Amino acid sequence: MKKQQGALLTSIKIDRSARKKIGVQLYMGLRDIILTGGLMAGDRLPATRTLAKEIQVSRTTVIDAIDRLVAEGLLESRVGAGTYVSEILENQRPVTPNVDTAQFTETRPRLAHNLTHATETYAPRSWLPHTTGAFVTALPALDAFPMAHWARLSARHLRGSRDDIMGYGQPKGLLQLRNAIATHLNASRGIRCHSEQIFITAGAQQAFSLIGSVLLNAGDQVWYENPGAAGARNAFLSRGAQMVPINVDKDGLIVSQGVQKSPHFRLAFVTPSHQQPLGHVMSLARRLELLDAANTAQAMIVEDDYDGDFYFGGQPHPPLKSIDTQSRVIYVGTFSKTLFPSLRLGFMLVPDGLIDTFDHLFASWISTAPTSVQSIVADFMDEGHFATHIRMMRRLYSARYDAMIDASKHMPDSFTLGETKSGFHTMGYLNKNADEQNLVRAAGENGVIVAPLNRYCLTPIAQKGLVLGFGSSTPEQINAGMKTLAKLVRHKI
Amino acid sequence: MKKQQGALLTSIKIDRSARKKIGVQLYMGLRDIILTGGLMAGDRLPATRTLAKEIQVSRTTVIDAIDRLVAEGLLESRVGAGTYVSEILENQRPVTPNVDTAQFTETRPRLAHNLTHATETYAPRSWLPHTTGAFVTALPALDAFPMAHWARLSARHLRGSRDDIMGYGQPKGLLQLRNAIATHLNASRGIRCHSEQIFITAGAQQAFSLIGSVLLNAGDQVWYENPGAAGARNAFLSRGAQMVPINVDKDGLIVSQGVQKSPHFRLAFVTPSHQQPLGHVMSLARRLELLDAANTAQAMIVEDDYDGDFYFGGQPHPPLKSIDTQSRVIYVGTFSKTLFPSLRLGFMLVPDGLIDTFDHLFASWISTAPTSVQSIVADFMDEGHFATHIRMMRRLYSARYDAMIDASKHMPDSFTLGETKSGFHTMGYLNKNADEQNLVRAAGENGVIVAPLNRYCLTPIAQKGLVLGFGSSTPEQINAGMKTLAKLVRHKI
Ligand SMILES: Cc1ncc(COP(=O)(O)O)c(C=O)c1O
Ligand SMILES: Cc1ncc(COP(=O)(O)O)c(C=O)c1O
Numbered sequence: 010m011k012k013q014q015g016a017l018l019t020s021i022k023i024d025r026s027a028r029k030k031i032g033v034q035l036y037m038g039l040r041d042i043i044l045t046g047g048l049m050a051g052d053r054l055p056a057t058r059t060l061a062k063e064i065q066v067s068r069t070t071v072i073d074a075i076d077r078l079v080a081e082g083l084l085e086s087r088v089g090a091g092t093y094v095s096e097i098l099e100n101q102r103p104v105t106p107n108v109d110t111a112q113f114t115e116t117r118p119r120l121a122h123n124l125t126h127a128t129e130t131y132a133p134r135s136w137l138p139h140t141t142g143a144f145v146t147a148l149p150a151l152d153a154f155p156m157a158h159w160a161r162l163s164a165r166h167l168r169g170s171r172d173d174i175m176g177y178g179q180p181k182g183l184l185q186l187r188n189a190i191a192t193h194l195n196a197s198r199g200i201r202c203h204s205e206q207i208f209i210t211a212g213a214q215q216a217f218s219l220i221g222s223v224l225l226n227a228g229d230q231v232w233y234e235n236p237g238a239a240g241a242r243n244a245f246l247s248r249g250a251q252m253v254p255i256n257v258d259k260d261g262l263i264v265s266q267g268v269q270k271s272p273h274f275r276l277a278f279v280t281p282s283h284q285q286p287l288g289h290v291m292s293l294a295r296r297l298e299l300l301d302a303a304n305t306a307q308a309m310i311v312e313d314d315y316d317g318d319f320y321f322g323g324q325p326h327p328p329l330k331s332i333d334t335q336s337r338v339i340y341v342g343t344f345s346k347t348l349f350p351s352l353r354l355g356f357m358l359v360p361d362g363l364i365d366t367f368d369h370l371f372a373s374w375i376s377t378a379p380t381s382v383q384s385i386v387a388d389f390m391d392e393g394h395f396a397t398h399i400r401m402m403r404r405l406y407s408a409r410y411d412a413m414i415d416a417s418k419h420m421p422d423s424f425t426l427g428e429t430k431s432g433f434h435t436m437g438y439l440n441k442n443a444d445e446q447n448l449v450r451a452a453g454e455n456g457v458i459v460a461p462l463n464r465y466c467l468t469p470i471a472q473k474g475l476v477l478g479f480g481s482s483t484p485e486q487i488n489a490g491m492k493t494l495a496k497l498v499r500h501k502i
Numbered sequence: 503m504k505k506q507q508g509a510l511l512t513s514i515k516i517d518r519s520a521r522k523k524i525g526v527q528l529y530m531g532l533r534d535i536i537l538t539g540g541l542m543a544g545d546r547l548p549a550t551r552t553l554a555k556e557i558q559v560s561r562t563t564v565i566d567a568i569d570r571l572v573a574e575g576l577l578e579s580r581v582g583a584g585t586y587v588s589e590i591l592e593n594q595r596p597v598t599p600n601v602d603t604a605q606f607t608e609t610r611p612r613l614a615h616n617l618t619h620a621t622e623t624y625a626p627r628s629w630l631p632h633t634t635g636a637f638v639t640a641l642p643a644l645d646a647f648p649m650a651h652w653a654r655l656s657a658r659h660l661r662g663s664r665d666d667i668m669g670y671g672q673p674k675g676l677l678q679l680r681n682a683i684a685t686h687l688n689a690s691r692g693i694r695c696h697s698e699q700i701f702i703t704a705g706a707q708q709a710f711s712l713i714g715s716v717l718l719n720a721g722d723q724v725w726y727e728n729p730g731a732a733g734a735r736n737a738f739l740s741r742g743a744q745m746v747p748i749n750v751d752k753d754g755l756i757v758s759q760g761v762q763k764s765p766h767f768r769l770a771f772v773t774p775s776h777q778q779p780l781g782h783v784m785s786l787a788r789r790l791e792l793l794d795a796a797n798t799a800q801a802m803i804v805e806d807d808y809d810g811d812f813y814f815g816g817q818p819h820p821p822l823k824s825i826d827t828q829s830r831v832i833y834v835g836t837f838s839k840t841l842f843p844s845l846r847l848g849f850m851l852v853p854d855g856l857i858d859t860f861d862h863l864f865a866s867w868i869s870t871a872p873t874s875v876q877s878i879v880a881d882f883m884d885e886g887h888f889a890t891h892i893r894m895m896r897r898l899y900s901a902r903y904d905a906m907i908d909a910s911k912h913m914p915d916s917f918t919l920g921e922t923k924s925g926f927h928t929m930g931y932l933n934k935n936a937d938e939q940n941l942v943r944a945a946g947e948n949g950v951i952v953a954p955l956n957r958y959c960l961t962p963i964a965q966k967g968l969v970l971g972f973g974s975s976t977p978e979q980i981n982a983g984m985k986t987l988a989k990l991v992r993h994k995i
Contacts, residue, residue, distance in 0.1 A: 041685075124716060163657070174844060176632030222617070223617060307611075349669075366617070372629070376704035393571075
């Protein structure tokens with residue numbers, strides 16, 4: 010037994026270069042051995058001196074680790090008699106009735122009717138972007154984020170009153186944050202609104218799925234930009250909605266095509282400030298046409314203003330919502346671009362006529378974001394860091410887009426860089442006979458991440474291209490990435 | 503103009519006792535005035551000396567605030583000529599086309615078919631508990647939470663690699679956290695499981711609504727404990743499910759009643775470790791009966807183990823999941839009780855046969871919790887603070903329950919304190935002709951929060967009572983609260 014324990018204990022691996030303290034590593038190692046039955050109730054631990062020698066750590070470190078395990082109740086110290094694995098542990102382990110594990114079988118439960126169909130039609134997505142570099146889309150300039158301010162506000166939040174920071178938060182979201190968002194929308198986006206219209210969500214993604222569950226019946230028709238964003242599309246599909254792909258041109262969604270294909274549509278999804286993924290700004294004429302069509306059909310419109318804060322082409326267009334005289338538009342915003350995606354924080358602005366409905370849902374069964382995240386973001390906005398950061402990022406993205414233009418000189422003539430005046434991604438158009446899929450794979454193998462245009466399409470389009478993000482890459486990375494891409498385009502096309 | 507500006511600027515209110523620094527308050531006040539048009543583009547600000555005098559703050563404070571507004575672009579400094587409201591501000595405000603605001607009308611959009619019916623049937627809930635005291639339910643001992651450890655881990659998290667902490671998180675939740683939960687369930691709850699079965703959710707609440715959307719069609723029958731929890735019930739109702747209320751006795755859900763009322767049920771919702779709200783532990787016989795019934799009907803079971811970690815009555819019962827030989831049980835857990843509710847963090851453990859389905863949903867359109875919250879909780883678990891905290895809370899809740907028993911001596915004979923051996927709420931049973939509603943209101947007016955038993959019922963039951971939380975109150979608060987309640991019960995019954 011002695012020997013086996015010795016072997017067990019030296020199996021604790023201490024990584025001296027790790028971020029975790031050695032004492033913590035030792036404590037965790039010991040605990041794992043106890044919990045997994047490597048040491049049993051009543052077993053005596055070697056003397057601290059012996060342990061320290063075997064694992065090659067200081068004796069104080071050993072004593073600290075053991076003290077914690079004693080506090081936790083896994084070990085017991087008997088005065089003058091050493092340290093033992095606690096008997097309590099065995100007593101408090103739930104007694105599982107005698108179940109023959111060989112009998113455990115796997116049954117595949119029946120799923121809800123619509124679900125199987127819906128899941129088959131989802132746009133393919135896996136882990137969303139989480140590593141910066143050329144030409145990852147959707148990631149803002151993580152390197153330029155004012156983390157010191159953030160950390161300070163985060164620490165301050167935890168010094169707040171316990172009731173405020175730990176109890177259940179306000180059902181539709183923290184009032185301070187809803188006020189800050191309403192102020193931002195009024196001041197910088199030209200939308201007249203008040204905070205009762207605003208509902209905090211777990212990213213824009215949750216807003217889309219809530220809107221779907223409130224407005225859509227199975228079979229309802231949804232006008233959807235083609236190409237268009239994947240996330241909202243999947244959320245609507247999960248409701249059993251019928252997606253009607255509507256083409257986009259340089260003026261945005263071709264409304265006349267929608268009216269022709271699906272006059273009785275229930276919902277339209279658009280990205281007017283910066284068409285996802287093509288980058289066009291929807292013209293005023295089209296906007297008015299769309300509002301008119303929605304009015305005629307008594308349909309609603311989802312305006313996804315995911316990166317509208319980052320215009321760098323002079324005067325921005327106002328959001329569709331600001332000219333929505335008939336309350337047809339639900340406006341959706343996200344902090345994934347203005348701050349960062351791991352916050353999972355977004356919001357929707359609903360017409361007054363929908364406030365009651367959403368209030369009822371949010372109070373009854375919807376979880377919104379953690380108070381900590383909401384409160385830190387609200388302070389960040391109230392203290393002006395948000396406005397300052399957006400202003401700086403506008404300049405930064407403008408510069409990074411210039412780097413894109415500059416680096417595109419490496420590219421052959423068969424490649425055309427799309428124009429954009431906002432956000433942090435643009436198109437790279439290819440020849441009609443280019444093999445997108447192949448190019449994407451080859452680029453990936455060379456460390457350059459690009460997304461194929463056709464991934465964004467509900468029905469295939471003739472145009473070939475790559476969606477290129479430039480938000481999270483330095484000009485050097487952009488230049489190097491473009492060089493790599495140039496080689497591949499030359500050889501594959 | 504000078505005068506008006508003076509008036510405007512002195513309208514900035516500096517609250518010297520506030521948590522926000524004076525400089526920040528000044529900056530925010532100035533910014534509001536500029537953004538709301540109190541100062542227009544081109545307006546000159548008074549000299550810093552004048553400002554400092556008028557607002558009665560130091561000149562450095564004024565200069566700091568102005569510097570920030572300059573950095574943000576709202577003000578411009580012209581050397582030797584003072585500070586002006588920036589022209590850029592006007593240029594960058596979106597130009598809203600001429601819209602006659604009088605034309606804005608409110609249309610009430612049509613809602614999805616099932617929704618109107620569903621919302622009418624929701625159990626009434628408003629802002630969930632967020633202020634500690636006798637006898638608030640659902641709040642753990644916020645006063646005893648080791649906030650110093652938490653703050654340290656929170657600060658350390660923000661020093662991590664930016665890609666890791668800021669990019670989109672792993673779709674089904676942080677692997678480190680899923681591993682920590684699997685370890686906890688294996689070691690302390692006797693459930694054999696692996697981390698791929700675990701999906702991180704925004705509280706147990708999100709788990710319930712996801713389970714509903716995956717398994718339930720409109721009209722499907724759900725066995726539901728009566729009385730039972732409100733949150734899950736609303737989530738299932740929102741899918742158009744038909745709730746079948748099944749009574750509970752001291753052995754838990756009366757399975758035979760379920761089989762008789764609804765043999766073709768699709769889902770059963772139970773709280774076997776600690777019936778919500780009555781507090782009974784489901785007997786082993788009933789557990790086996792329920793598993794059998796589910797097998798026969800090919801139905802699934804949701805086990806909500808919301809406070810099973812806090813047993814203080816000797817050996818705990820193992821969760822239903824640990825004897826689920828036919829993969830009928832989806833196990834749902836929450837950090838709202840073990841840590842605190844504002845985290846909005848929970849998880850579900852699904853049978854292997856459902857992993858693919860949920861993997862697909864989580865990757866396609868479901869937002870999970872912010873990385874920060876997941877990572878801090880994972881570290882908290884890995885470093886053993888979680889186990890230590892639970893162990894301490896078991897003792898604390900046991901002591902607070904003893905205080906309940908002790909304080910119940912104040913109560914008249916018409917009141918019976920329910921027995922419980924886990925969690926941090928219990929029943930106070932009343933005479934059959936007691937007026938719950940009236941008592942709850944009167945108690946509230948006297949600063950004592952109690953919940954009426956009938957709020958938990960799908961169909962009314964004869965039993966009258968109050969649900970009494972004791973987790974977040976000190977023994978003194980418990981004693982005082984019981985005295986108040988005693989007076990009211992004496993006079994109202
Ligand atoms: C079109 C569009 N809308 C919204 C978002 C943001 O979604 P979320 O707020 O859920 O991160 C994205 C992310 O890339 C997007 O591409
Ligand atoms: C029965 C039951 N389940 C679960 C929870 C926790 O829900 P959540 O994790 O969404 O906070 C509660 C909260 O009080 C509850 O009463």
